[in-house]
Amino acid sequence: MEFNYLAIIVAALVPTIVGFVYYNPKVFGTAWMKAADVTEEKMKGANMAVIFGVSLVLSIMLAFWQNVASVHQFNIYSILMNEPGFEDPNSEVGKYIADFMAKYGNNFRTFSHGAVHGVLAGLFFVLPVMGTNAMFERKGFKYIAINVGYWIVTLAIMSGIVCGWV
Numbered sequence: 001m002e003f004n005y006l007a008i009i010v011a012a013l014v015p016t017i018v019g020f021v022y023y024n025p026k027v028f029g030t031a032w033m034k035a036a037d038v039t040e041e042k043m044k045g046a047n048m049a050v051i052f053g054v055s056l057v058l059s060i061m062l063a064f065w066q067n068v069a070s071v072h073q074f075n076i077y078s079i080l081m082n083e084p085g086f087e088d089p090n091s092e093v094g095k096y097i098a099d100f101m102a103k104y105g106n107n108f109r110t111f112s113h114g115a116v117h118g119v120l121a122g123l124f125f126v127l128p129v130m131g132t133n134a135m136f137e138r139k140g141f142k143y144i145a146i147n148v149g150y151w152i153v154t155l156a157i158m159s160g161i162v163c164g165w166v
Helices: 005-022 029-036 040-044 048-070 074-080 092-104 111-136 141-164
Strands: none
Touching (some): 005 048, 111 141
16 A cells, blocks of 8 residues: 555645635634734744745645545555565565455545544544543633634544545
């Protein structure tokens, strides 16, 4: 099984696209700025080229991870990678993998299945991490809810893309 690099690149664009909408002042942008204690002056002093460039690199990393986390077929490789003959398609394990992938290679490969994994990643990974940081930063519930909500939506779309794009 190989990575679908086009799906990963498209998924990596999702955080920026969703962010433009989600953090628009008419959606959650104004509430976020207030909850995050961000002012227009602070926003003007930012180097947006660096911010968007680094964000894209991080989004590519995230898309790779969501691919592994939402496509169950990757797990067979991690389970069998130390078996003798793993890299030889004519070995016993190589034939087993080929047979397994022929039978089950497309199971659970839908946008909706990937989206469920993205929502779960938002709830069980992003929420605990951001919630813990926010408490120590003395940020309120609204700050946590806005940011975690963004990541739940974003990860659902990203995971849906990488899982469903067969």
